[in-house]
Amino acid sequence: MDDDRWMSRAVALAGRSPRSSTAFAVGAVIVGADGREIACGWSRDTDPLVHAEESALLRAGGEDLTGATLYSSLEPCSKRASRPDATCTSLILAARIPRVVIAWHEPDIFVTCEGVALLTAAGVEVVEMPEYAQSARAANAHLLPPIMPEGAPEGSPEGAPEGGPEGSPKGAPEGSPKP
């Protein structure tokens, strides 16, 4: 089982996704029991709404996937605004893929994702490779809140200015600081 090799590929595919401000960039690869790549996909690769796992499953066509592993850089979605009846979780279950490997749990930015829980409940083996999470996040940095340094004051203004709290302007602000 060459999980590292395939997850590296899934993460690299995520980087091909056209950027969106409303959806993640994800890569997915489906690998057969014989270790052969059956299909791959990435976010928005064939149409503006398609998800990576969905795209890979479409490309897999009618192949028997009952021995396959699906690698995805992100947890498969369980709620989907654009195509409510075609979540990646439901598509994976319909394809009877028995094993799913992910790098990164979907953060609750757009929806709360229950993909891993639903897959596990349905008997799918779900493996996480957190060592790839940072790479999987990288393609989505524009969607993620900046990582605040430890001990940053709470209640910082929403929409903090670019550049963050460090690097305050050299020129003193007009309102002079309180003594």
Ligand SMILES: [Zn+2]
């Ligand atoms: Zn999806």
